[in-house]
Amino acid sequence: MSLQCGIVGLPNVGKSTIFNALTASNIPAENYPFCTIEPHIGIVPLPDSRLNVLEEIYQPEQTIPATVEFIDIAGLVKGASKGEGLGNKFLSQIRQVSAIVHVVRCFDDENIIHVEGKVDPLNDIELIETELLLADLETLEKSEKRLFKLAKNNKNAKFEHDIVLRLKKHCEGGNLAKEFNSNSAESQFIKSLFLLTNKPFLYVANVDENTLLNKDQNLYLNKLIEHVTKKSDRYIKLCGKIEQEISVLDKDERNEFLNEYGLKNPGLNKLIQEGFNLLGLQTYFTGGPKEVKAWTIKKGSTAPEAAGVIHSDFEKGFIKAEVVKYDDLKKLMSEKNVKEAGLSQLQGKEYIVEDGDCIYFHFNV
Numbered sequence: 001m002s003l004q005c006g007i008v009g010l011p012n013v014g015k016s017t018i019f020n021a022l023t024a025s026n027i028p029a030e031n032y033p034f035c036t037i038e039p040h041i042g043i044v045p046l047p048d049s050r051l052n053v054l055e056e057i058y059q060p061e062q063t064i065p066a067t068v069e070f071i072d073i074a075g076l077v078k079g080a081s082k083g084e085g086l087g088n089k090f091l092s093q094i095r096q097v098s099a100i101v102h103v104v105r106c107f108d109d110e111n112i113i114h115v116e117g118k119v120d121p122l123n124d125i126e127l128i129e130t131e132l133l134l135a136d137l138e139t140l141e142k143s144e145k146r147l148f149k150l151a152k153n154n155k156n157a158k159f160e161h162d163i164v165l166r167l168k169k170h171c172e173g174g175n176l177a178k179e180f181n182s183n184s185a186e187s188q189f190i191k192s193l194f195l196l197t198n199k200p201f202l203y204v205a206n207v208d209e210n211t212l213l214n215k216d217q218n219l220y221l222n223k224l225i226e227h228v229t230k231k232s233d234r235y236i237k238l239c240g241k242i243e244q245e246i247s248v249l250d251k252d253e254r255n256e257f258l259n260e261y262g263l264k265n266p267g268l269n270k271l272i273q274e275g276f277n278l279l280g281l282q283t284y285f286t287g288g289p290k291e292v293k294a295w296t297i298k299k300g301s302t303a304p305e306a307a308g309v310i311h312s313d314f315e316k317g318f319i320k321a322e323v324v325k326y327d328d329l330k331k332l333m334s335e336k337n338v339k340e341a342g343l344s345q346l347q348g349k350e351y352i353v354e355d356g357d358c359i360y361f362h363f364n365v
Helices: 015-024 050-058 087-096 121-151 155-172 184-192 219-230 240-247 251-261 267-278 303-310 312-316 326-332 335-340
Strands: 004-008 041-045 062-064 067-072 099-105 201-206 234-238 281-287 291-298 318-324 345-347 358-363
Touching: 004 015, 004 087, 015 041, 015 067, 015 201, 015 240, 015 267, 050 062, 050 281, 050 291, 050 326, 067 267, 099 121, 099 267, 121 155, 121 219, 155 184, 201 219, 201 267, 219 234, 234 240, 234 267, 240 251, 240 267, 291 303, 303 312, 303 318, 303 358, 312 318, 312 358, 318 326, 318 335, 326 335
Parallel strands: 004 067, 004 099, 062 291, 099 201, 201 234, 281 358
Antiparallel strands: 041 067, 281 291, 318 345, 318 358
Protein backbone atom coordinates (compact mmCIF):
# COMPACT_ATOMS: atom_id res chain seq x y z
CA MET A 1 0.00 0.00 0.00
CA SER A 2 1.95 3.01 -1.27
CA LEU A 3 0.65 5.93 0.77
CA GLN A 4 3.23 8.54 1.69
CA CYS A 5 3.56 11.31 4.26
CA GLY A 6 5.39 14.28 2.77
CA ILE A 7 7.59 16.25 5.17
CA VAL A 8 7.54 19.96 4.28
CA GLY A 9 8.96 23.13 5.79
CA LEU A 10 10.92 26.27 5.08
CA PRO A 11 14.74 26.05 4.92
CA ASN A 12 16.51 25.79 8.32
CA VAL A 13 13.47 24.68 10.35
CA GLY A 14 14.95 21.21 11.05
CA LYS A 15 13.00 19.33 8.37
CA SER A 16 16.00 17.40 7.06
CA THR A 17 17.34 16.80 10.58
CA ILE A 18 14.06 15.09 11.48
CA PHE A 19 13.98 13.13 8.22
CA ASN A 20 17.61 12.03 8.71
CA ALA A 21 16.77 10.89 12.24
CA LEU A 22 13.86 8.86 10.83
CA THR A 23 16.10 7.24 8.23
CA ALA A 24 18.88 6.50 10.73
CA SER A 25 16.51 4.99 13.29
CA ASN A 26 15.23 1.48 13.13
CA ILE A 27 12.61 1.44 15.85
CA PRO A 28 11.33 -0.68 17.41
CA ALA A 29 11.98 -3.83 15.35
CA GLU A 30 15.70 -4.38 14.98
CA ASN A 31 15.20 -7.25 12.54
CA TYR A 32 13.32 -5.08 10.03
CA PRO A 33 15.94 -3.24 7.98
CA PHE A 34 15.36 0.42 7.29
CA CYS A 35 14.88 0.84 3.58
CA THR A 36 15.68 3.88 1.45
CA ILE A 37 14.19 3.69 -2.04
CA GLU A 38 15.67 7.02 -3.12
CA PRO A 39 17.74 9.50 -1.08
CA HIS A 40 14.59 11.42 -0.12
CA ILE A 41 12.22 8.49 0.51
CA GLY A 42 12.28 6.32 3.61
CA ILE A 43 10.23 3.36 4.84
CA VAL A 44 10.19 3.09 8.62
CA PRO A 45 8.66 0.44 10.90
CA LEU A 46 5.57 1.44 12.88
CA PRO A 47 6.32 1.24 16.63
CA ASP A 48 3.71 -1.11 18.09
CA SER A 49 4.10 -2.64 21.56
CA ARG A 50 1.35 -5.20 20.74
CA LEU A 51 3.89 -7.06 18.59
CA ASN A 52 6.02 -7.74 21.69
CA VAL A 53 3.04 -9.47 23.36
CA LEU A 54 2.24 -11.48 20.21
CA GLU A 55 5.90 -12.54 19.99
CA GLU A 56 5.69 -13.85 23.55
CA ILE A 57 2.51 -15.81 22.72
CA TYR A 58 3.51 -17.31 19.35
CA GLN A 59 7.32 -17.52 19.75
CA PRO A 60 7.68 -16.94 15.97
CA GLU A 61 10.82 -17.26 13.85
CA GLN A 62 10.34 -13.66 12.72
CA THR A 63 8.19 -10.61 13.50
CA ILE A 64 7.27 -8.12 10.78
CA PRO A 65 5.86 -4.71 11.75
CA ALA A 66 3.69 -2.43 9.65
CA THR A 67 5.56 0.41 7.94
CA VAL A 68 5.09 4.07 7.11
CA GLU A 69 6.57 5.79 4.08
CA PHE A 70 7.96 9.32 4.42
CA ILE A 71 9.27 11.59 1.70
CA ASP A 72 11.52 14.57 2.38
CA ILE A 73 10.00 17.11 0.00
CA ALA A 74 12.15 19.75 -1.72
CA GLY A 75 12.46 22.92 0.39
CA LEU A 76 9.94 25.66 -0.20
CA VAL A 77 10.46 29.42 -0.52
CA LYS A 78 8.07 32.30 -1.16
CA GLY A 79 6.97 32.23 -4.79
CA ALA A 80 7.12 28.41 -5.12
CA SER A 81 3.73 28.43 -6.87
CA LYS A 82 5.35 30.62 -9.56
CA GLY A 83 8.38 28.33 -9.87
CA GLU A 84 10.69 30.19 -7.46
CA GLY A 85 13.52 28.14 -5.93
CA LEU A 86 12.66 24.46 -6.26
CA GLY A 87 8.99 25.42 -6.52
CA ASN A 88 8.03 23.18 -9.43
CA LYS A 89 9.79 20.18 -7.87
CA PHE A 90 8.15 20.95 -4.51
CA LEU A 91 4.66 21.08 -6.03
CA SER A 92 5.09 17.93 -8.13
CA GLN A 93 6.35 16.00 -5.09
CA ILE A 94 3.62 17.25 -2.76
CA ARG A 95 0.93 16.22 -5.28
CA GLN A 96 2.12 12.61 -4.94
CA VAL A 97 1.70 12.33 -1.15
CA SER A 98 -1.48 11.49 0.75
CA ALA A 99 -0.73 13.54 3.88
CA ILE A 100 1.46 16.50 4.84
CA VAL A 101 3.78 16.68 7.85
CA HIS A 102 4.68 20.37 8.27
CA VAL A 103 7.81 20.98 10.37
CA VAL A 104 7.70 24.41 12.03
CA ARG A 105 10.68 26.00 13.79
CA CYS A 106 9.91 26.89 17.41
CA PHE A 107 13.41 27.60 18.72
CA ASP A 108 15.96 30.42 18.74
CA ASP A 109 19.52 29.79 17.56
CA GLU A 110 21.68 32.69 16.39
CA ASN A 111 23.87 30.21 14.47
CA ILE A 112 20.94 29.04 12.31
CA ILE A 113 19.62 31.85 10.12
CA HIS A 114 15.87 31.89 9.51
CA VAL A 115 15.08 32.31 5.82
CA GLU A 116 12.48 35.02 6.64
CA GLY A 117 14.84 36.90 8.98
CA LYS A 118 13.10 36.00 12.26
CA VAL A 119 11.49 33.01 13.98
CA ASP A 120 7.71 33.26 13.57
CA PRO A 121 5.83 29.93 13.40
CA LEU A 122 2.52 31.48 12.29
CA ASN A 123 4.22 33.36 9.46
CA ASP A 124 5.96 30.12 8.38
CA ILE A 125 2.64 28.24 8.36
CA GLU A 126 0.93 31.04 6.44
CA LEU A 127 3.75 31.20 3.88
CA ILE A 128 3.55 27.49 3.03
CA GLU A 129 -0.25 27.40 3.10
CA THR A 130 -0.39 30.46 0.80
CA GLU A 131 1.86 28.75 -1.77
CA LEU A 132 -0.30 25.62 -1.63
CA LEU A 133 -3.46 27.74 -1.96
CA LEU A 134 -2.06 29.61 -4.99
CA ALA A 135 -1.34 26.25 -6.66
CA ASP A 136 -4.88 25.07 -5.81
CA LEU A 137 -6.42 28.24 -7.24
CA GLU A 138 -4.58 27.56 -10.49
CA THR A 139 -6.08 24.04 -10.54
CA LEU A 140 -9.57 25.42 -9.80
CA GLU A 141 -9.18 28.06 -12.54
CA LYS A 142 -8.45 25.35 -15.11
CA SER A 143 -11.36 23.19 -13.86
CA GLU A 144 -13.73 26.14 -13.99
CA LYS A 145 -12.89 26.87 -17.64
CA ARG A 146 -13.22 23.21 -18.63
CA LEU A 147 -16.54 22.69 -16.80
CA PHE A 148 -18.03 25.99 -17.98
CA LYS A 149 -18.00 24.71 -21.57
CA LEU A 150 -19.52 21.36 -20.57
CA ALA A 151 -22.10 22.76 -18.12
CA LYS A 152 -24.37 24.16 -20.89
CA ASN A 153 -25.44 20.67 -22.01
CA ASN A 154 -24.51 18.46 -19.07
CA LYS A 155 -26.33 18.42 -15.73
CA ASN A 156 -23.46 16.72 -13.88
CA ALA A 157 -20.91 19.21 -15.27
CA LYS A 158 -23.14 22.06 -14.06
CA PHE A 159 -23.20 20.50 -10.56
CA GLU A 160 -19.39 20.26 -10.59
CA HIS A 161 -18.96 23.75 -12.03
CA ASP A 162 -21.07 25.23 -9.20
CA ILE A 163 -18.90 23.47 -6.61
CA VAL A 164 -15.70 24.74 -8.24
CA LEU A 165 -17.02 28.34 -8.19
CA ARG A 166 -17.93 28.12 -4.49
CA LEU A 167 -14.67 26.40 -3.60
CA LYS A 168 -12.64 28.94 -5.56
CA LYS A 169 -14.28 31.80 -3.64
CA HIS A 170 -13.58 29.96 -0.38
CA CYS A 171 -9.87 29.51 -1.23
CA GLU A 172 -9.51 33.11 -2.47
CA GLY A 173 -10.48 34.14 1.07
CA GLY A 174 -7.32 32.41 2.34
CA ASN A 175 -9.15 29.27 3.52
CA LEU A 176 -7.85 25.76 2.90
CA ALA A 177 -9.89 23.39 0.72
CA LYS A 178 -10.24 20.93 3.61
CA GLU A 179 -12.09 23.63 5.58
CA PHE A 180 -14.80 23.90 2.89
CA ASN A 181 -18.28 22.76 4.00
CA SER A 182 -19.55 20.06 1.65
CA ASN A 183 -21.88 17.06 1.58
CA SER A 184 -20.65 13.56 0.65
CA ALA A 185 -21.33 13.90 -3.11
CA GLU A 186 -19.54 17.26 -3.20
CA SER A 187 -16.64 15.89 -1.12
CA GLN A 188 -16.24 13.00 -3.55
CA PHE A 189 -15.90 15.39 -6.48
CA ILE A 190 -13.51 17.71 -4.57
CA LYS A 191 -11.35 14.70 -3.77
CA SER A 192 -11.01 14.05 -7.52
CA LEU A 193 -9.44 17.52 -7.98
CA PHE A 194 -6.40 16.44 -5.89
CA LEU A 195 -6.08 19.84 -4.24
CA LEU A 196 -2.99 20.31 -2.09
CA THR A 197 -4.85 22.03 0.77
CA ASN A 198 -7.41 19.21 0.90
CA LYS A 199 -4.80 16.81 2.27
CA PRO A 200 -4.66 16.03 6.02
CA PHE A 201 -1.99 18.00 7.93
CA LEU A 202 0.16 17.22 10.96
CA TYR A 203 2.24 20.05 12.41
CA VAL A 204 5.56 19.18 14.02
CA ALA A 205 6.82 21.85 16.40
CA ASN A 206 10.61 21.53 16.37
CA VAL A 207 11.60 22.84 19.81
CA ASP A 208 14.85 23.20 21.75
CA GLU A 209 16.07 20.95 24.56
CA ASN A 210 14.75 23.09 27.40
CA THR A 211 11.22 23.25 25.96
CA LEU A 212 11.19 19.49 25.49
CA LEU A 213 12.07 19.04 29.15
CA ASN A 214 9.49 21.68 30.15
CA LYS A 215 12.19 23.88 31.65
CA ASP A 216 11.26 26.91 29.57
CA GLN A 217 8.04 28.59 28.56
CA ASN A 218 8.09 28.62 24.73
CA LEU A 219 6.03 31.45 23.22
CA TYR A 220 6.58 30.09 19.69
CA LEU A 221 5.12 26.74 20.69
CA ASN A 222 2.18 28.38 22.47
CA LYS A 223 1.34 30.38 19.32
CA LEU A 224 1.47 27.24 17.18
CA ILE A 225 -0.74 25.28 19.60
CA GLU A 226 -3.34 28.07 19.65
CA HIS A 227 -3.39 28.26 15.84
CA VAL A 228 -3.62 24.49 15.32
CA THR A 229 -6.31 24.06 17.99
CA LYS A 230 -8.52 26.67 16.28
CA LYS A 231 -8.29 24.71 13.02
CA SER A 232 -8.84 21.32 14.74
CA ASP A 233 -5.58 20.07 13.25
CA ARG A 234 -3.08 17.79 14.99
CA TYR A 235 0.38 18.65 16.25
CA ILE A 236 3.26 17.06 18.11
CA LYS A 237 6.40 18.61 19.59
CA LEU A 238 9.85 17.12 19.37
CA CYS A 239 13.47 18.25 19.39
CA GLY A 240 15.07 17.33 16.05
CA LYS A 241 18.59 17.69 17.50
CA ILE A 242 17.88 15.18 20.30
CA GLU A 243 16.04 12.82 17.94
CA GLN A 244 19.06 12.69 15.64
CA GLU A 245 21.31 11.87 18.61
CA ILE A 246 18.96 9.10 19.79
CA SER A 247 18.58 7.61 16.30
CA VAL A 248 22.22 6.51 15.97
CA LEU A 249 22.43 4.81 19.39
CA ASP A 250 22.06 1.07 19.96
CA LYS A 251 19.13 -0.22 22.03
CA ASP A 252 20.85 -0.10 25.45
CA GLU A 253 22.40 3.32 24.88
CA ARG A 254 19.07 4.62 23.59
CA ASN A 255 17.24 3.49 26.73
CA GLU A 256 19.91 5.09 28.91
CA PHE A 257 19.68 8.35 26.94
CA LEU A 258 15.87 8.40 27.20
CA ASN A 259 16.03 7.79 30.96
CA GLU A 260 18.46 10.69 31.37
CA TYR A 261 16.00 12.99 29.65
CA GLY A 262 12.98 11.49 31.42
CA LEU A 263 11.46 10.39 28.11
CA LYS A 264 9.45 7.16 27.71
CA ASN A 265 10.01 6.86 23.96
CA PRO A 266 11.76 8.76 21.18
CA GLY A 267 9.59 11.58 19.79
CA LEU A 268 9.95 9.93 16.39
CA ASN A 269 7.77 7.05 17.59
CA LYS A 270 4.92 9.52 18.02
CA LEU A 271 5.65 11.07 14.62
CA ILE A 272 5.54 7.67 12.89
CA GLN A 273 2.32 6.67 14.66
CA GLU A 274 0.66 10.03 13.89
CA GLY A 275 1.77 9.74 10.25
CA PHE A 276 0.16 6.29 10.05
CA ASN A 277 -3.11 7.65 11.50
CA LEU A 278 -2.98 10.68 9.22
CA LEU A 279 -2.99 8.33 6.22
CA GLY A 280 -6.21 6.74 7.53
CA LEU A 281 -4.54 3.39 8.15
CA GLN A 282 -4.84 0.66 10.77
CA THR A 283 -3.34 -2.77 11.38
CA TYR A 284 -4.51 -6.30 11.92
CA PHE A 285 -2.31 -9.24 12.87
CA THR A 286 -1.65 -12.80 11.76
CA GLY A 287 0.33 -15.09 14.03
CA GLY A 288 1.91 -18.53 14.08
CA PRO A 289 5.23 -20.27 14.78
CA LYS A 290 6.77 -19.05 11.49
CA GLU A 291 5.89 -15.37 11.77
CA VAL A 292 3.86 -12.71 13.50
CA LYS A 293 2.96 -9.95 11.08
CA ALA A 294 1.15 -6.61 11.22
CA TRP A 295 -0.81 -5.98 8.02
CA THR A 296 -1.72 -2.47 6.87
CA ILE A 297 -5.26 -1.70 5.70
CA LYS A 298 -7.40 1.40 5.23
CA LYS A 299 -9.77 2.11 8.14
CA GLY A 300 -13.23 0.73 7.33
CA SER A 301 -11.92 -2.23 5.29
CA THR A 302 -14.09 -5.35 5.11
CA ALA A 303 -12.75 -8.81 5.97
CA PRO A 304 -12.33 -9.83 2.27
CA GLU A 305 -10.50 -6.54 1.54
CA ALA A 306 -8.18 -7.18 4.49
CA ALA A 307 -7.57 -10.73 3.22
CA GLY A 308 -6.69 -9.32 -0.20
CA VAL A 309 -3.73 -7.47 1.33
CA ILE A 310 -2.12 -10.87 2.01
CA HIS A 311 -2.98 -12.25 -1.46
CA SER A 312 -5.62 -11.49 -4.08
CA ASP A 313 -6.66 -15.20 -3.97
CA PHE A 314 -7.62 -14.76 -0.30
CA GLU A 315 -10.08 -12.03 -1.29
CA LYS A 316 -11.46 -13.86 -4.35
CA GLY A 317 -12.02 -17.12 -2.52
CA PHE A 318 -12.95 -15.64 0.88
CA ILE A 319 -15.21 -17.91 2.96
CA LYS A 320 -14.93 -16.55 6.49
CA ALA A 321 -12.57 -14.88 8.94
CA GLU A 322 -11.77 -16.32 12.33
CA VAL A 323 -11.28 -13.24 14.53
CA VAL A 324 -9.64 -13.07 17.93
CA LYS A 325 -9.48 -9.70 19.69
CA TYR A 326 -5.98 -8.62 20.70
CA ASP A 327 -7.08 -7.73 24.26
CA ASP A 328 -8.55 -11.23 24.76
CA LEU A 329 -5.37 -12.82 23.43
CA LYS A 330 -3.21 -10.65 25.70
CA LYS A 331 -5.33 -11.56 28.71
CA LEU A 332 -5.54 -15.34 28.07
CA MET A 333 -2.09 -15.69 26.37
CA SER A 334 -3.06 -18.29 23.73
CA GLU A 335 -5.52 -18.78 20.88
CA LYS A 336 -6.56 -22.09 22.44
CA ASN A 337 -7.56 -20.35 25.70
CA VAL A 338 -9.49 -17.66 23.80
CA LYS A 339 -11.43 -20.30 21.82
CA GLU A 340 -12.19 -22.34 24.93
CA ALA A 341 -13.54 -19.17 26.58
CA GLY A 342 -15.90 -18.77 23.59
CA LEU A 343 -14.32 -15.47 22.59
CA SER A 344 -13.22 -16.39 19.06
CA GLN A 345 -15.67 -15.22 16.38
CA LEU A 346 -16.37 -16.39 12.82
CA GLN A 347 -17.10 -13.37 10.62
CA GLY A 348 -18.45 -13.10 7.07
CA LYS A 349 -17.95 -10.78 4.10
CA GLU A 350 -19.68 -7.79 5.73
CA TYR A 351 -17.41 -7.70 8.77
CA ILE A 352 -15.47 -4.41 9.18
CA VAL A 353 -12.02 -5.21 10.50
CA GLU A 354 -11.06 -3.42 13.72
CA ASP A 355 -7.59 -2.19 14.62
CA GLY A 356 -5.65 -4.94 16.39
CA ASP A 357 -7.83 -7.85 15.26
CA CYS A 358 -5.90 -11.13 15.07
CA ILE A 359 -7.30 -12.99 12.06
CA TYR A 360 -7.11 -16.40 10.41
CA PHE A 361 -8.73 -16.43 6.96
CA HIS A 362 -10.60 -19.39 5.46
CA PHE A 363 -10.67 -19.28 1.68
CA ASN A 364 -11.17 -21.52 -1.33
CA VAL A 365 -9.79 -20.89 -4.85
